[in-house]
Amino acid sequence: MTSDKRAEPIRAVKGTRDLLPPETSSWQKVEDEARSVFHAYNFREVRTPIIERTELFARSVGADTDIVTKEMYTFEDRDHESLTLRPEATASVVRASIEHGLLNEGGAHKLYYMGPMFRRERPQKGRYRQFYQIGAEVLGSDHPAIDAEVLEMLLLFLERVGLRSFTLLLNSVGDSKCRPEYVKALRRALESVKSTMCPDCQRRAETNPLRVLDCKVEADQPIIAKLPSILDHLCPECRQHFDRVLAELKQRGIPYEITPRLVRGLDYYTRTTFEITSGALGAQNALLGGGRYDGLSEMIGGPPAPGIGFSIGEDRLVLAVEEAARGKEASTPGSNDAALAAYVAWLGDAALGPASELARQLRREGLSVEIGYEPTKLKKSMGIASKLGARFAIIIGDGELASGRYQVKDMTAGQQEEVEPARIASYLKNRSQDSAIQHYETVTPDLDP
Numbered sequence: 316m317t318s319d320k321r322a323e324p325i326r327a328v329k330g331t332r333d334l335l336p337p338e339t340s341s342w343q344k345v346e347d348e349a350r351s352v353f354h355a356y357n358f359r360e361v362r363t364p365i366i367e368r369t370e371l372f373a374r375s376v377g378a379d380t381d382i383v384t385k386e387m388y389t390f391e392d393r394d395h396e397s398l399t400l401r402p403e404a405t406a407s408v409v410r411a412s413i414e415h416g417l418l419n420e421g422g423a424h425k426l427y428y429m430g431p432m433f434r435r436e437r438p439q440k441g442r443y444r445q446f447y448q449i450g451a452e453v454l455g456s457d458h459p460a461i462d463a464e465v466l467e468m469l470l471l472f473l474e475r476v477g478l479r480s481f482t483l484l485l486n487s488v489g490d491s492k493c494r495p496e497y498v499k500a501l502r503r504a505l506e507s508v509k510s511t512m513c514p515d516c517q518r519r520a521e522t523n524p525l526r527v528l529d530c531k532v533e534a535d536q537p538i539i540a541k542l543p544s545i546l547d548h549l550c551p552e553c554r555q556h557f558d559r560v561l562a563e564l565k566q567r568g569i570p571y572e573i574t575p576r577l578v579r580g581l582d583y584y585t586r587t588t589f590e591i592t593s594g595a596l597g598a599q600n601a602l603l604g605g606g607r608y609d610g611l612s613e614m615i616g617g618p619p620a621p622g623i624g625f626s627i628g629e630d631r632l633v634l635a636v637e638e639a640a641r642g643k644e645a646s647t648p649g650s651n652d653a654a655l656a657a658y659v660a661w662l663g664d665a666a667l668g669p670a671s672e673l674a675r676q677l678r679r680e681g682l683s684v685e686i687g688y689e690p691t692k693l694k695k696s697m698g699i700a701s702k703l704g705a706r707f708a709i710i711i712g713d714g715e716l717a718s719g720r721y722q723v724k725d726m727t728a729g730q731q732e733e734v735e736p737a738r739i740a741s742y743l744k745n746r747s748q749d750s751a752i753q754h755y756e757t758v759t760p761d762l763d764p
């Protein structure tokens with residue numbers, strides 16, 4: 316179509332992003348590593364729909380939370396049902412577990428997920444309207460060792476992706492027995508100070524005082540710091556549970572920082588809550604968050620089923636991993652994407668068929684291979700191979716066709732050898748092993764206690 320005037324380009328929606336190569340390689344790496352670590356702890360994957368009934372989040376996340384009041388993408392479907400793009404996945408995982416009877420089977424169910432979530436927040440670095448979470452949930456056990464095991468798994472995962480500097484913040488938010496008493500104490504304390512706080516806090520002081528502790532307004536922070544601490548109001552059972560979690564963490568050598576204001580922005584949490592922050596992230600420093608939600612199943616019509624889980628912000632994780640890899644000699648997670656094993660260069664029409672046959676064979680062997688289909692001079696082909704970062708170039712011209720041996724050029728060392736086509740795959744594999752690209756370095760986590 317020809318036209319003098321180009322149509323106005325259509326851009327991505329505000330707060331959403333296109334993830335492009337080579338960055339997508341970092342995403343694949345963290346996802347692969349998550350699958351491998353979660354598998355080692357016997358978690359299996361669950362995939363739930365991106366849209367759910369609005370009521371699911373209103374009942375579980377909580378009608379007075381920021382997420383539900385301000386941030387959800389909610390719309391009326393054509394049959395007038397209210398639907399919402401999921402702002403988080405724990406409620407969906409529990410809903411699915413109830414719907415498919417998993418919770419009636421007894422024992423602990425360990426599930427993990429990864430995928431996009433949607434919240435209409437003010438976009439900035441590390442905060443998007445479509446963002447990605449990798450999370451895991453254990454349903455059916457309230458044993459404190461499970462809490463510690465989940466944290467142990469998380470730290471192993473962070474170690475595997477190369478993160479070394481982060482802090483584990485830990486708290487207990489009590490349960491349905493002791494929290495109401497604490498909320499009363501909080502409401503009383505807020506009586507005298509709420510008029511000096513932000514409008515949201517003034518409202519929350521009436522409707523849901525616990526949410527005051529989530530407030531991010533700078534001027535409110537000194538007031539919040541003086542409010543009563545939930546840790547002074549835990550019932551004996553919750554206290555004992557928390558102490559046992561701390562003992563289990565100590566036994567595993569996992570350092571933590573107790574943070575009594577950490578209540579997390581969702582209503583369903585009970586007992587253990589935690590967050591991991593990373594200095595590499597700047598303002599949006601929360602890398603992941605999680606905790607116990609022992610009453611969540613009942614809230615959405617299921618049987619009693621205690622649970623604990625976490626959700627890692629994948630966008631932030633990738634930022635932190637790339638930050639950690641920067642400045643290090645080791646290859647960055649993204650660099651594996653560039654590990655093209657070979658570029659096949661053919662000279663003369665007769666070589667095209669054998670060249671594409673060779674590319675097909677090598678690709679079936681799992682090697683990453685590129686071939687150009689436009690006739691190209693040798694020098695230019697070598698330029699392309701080098702630009703693509705190919706480890707080897709394979710040259711096939713009339714001479715090679717006649718001798719039945721192709722030229723295999725090591726693009727780093729510069730030397731060249733003649734190899735029979737059938738042997739090229741193993742030749743490339745053996746030679747690349749010498750300079751195998753390292754995946755993440757295994758490091759000991761350097762947690763600030």
Ligand code: AMP
Nearest residue numbers: 441442443446601602603604626628631
């Ligand atoms: P939450 O579900 O609110 O507990 O959040 C868990 C994690 O998801 C946070 O620690 C962040 O890393 C990430 N996260 C939450 N909201 C956003 C957002 N709008 N953009 C990017 N990451 C987010």
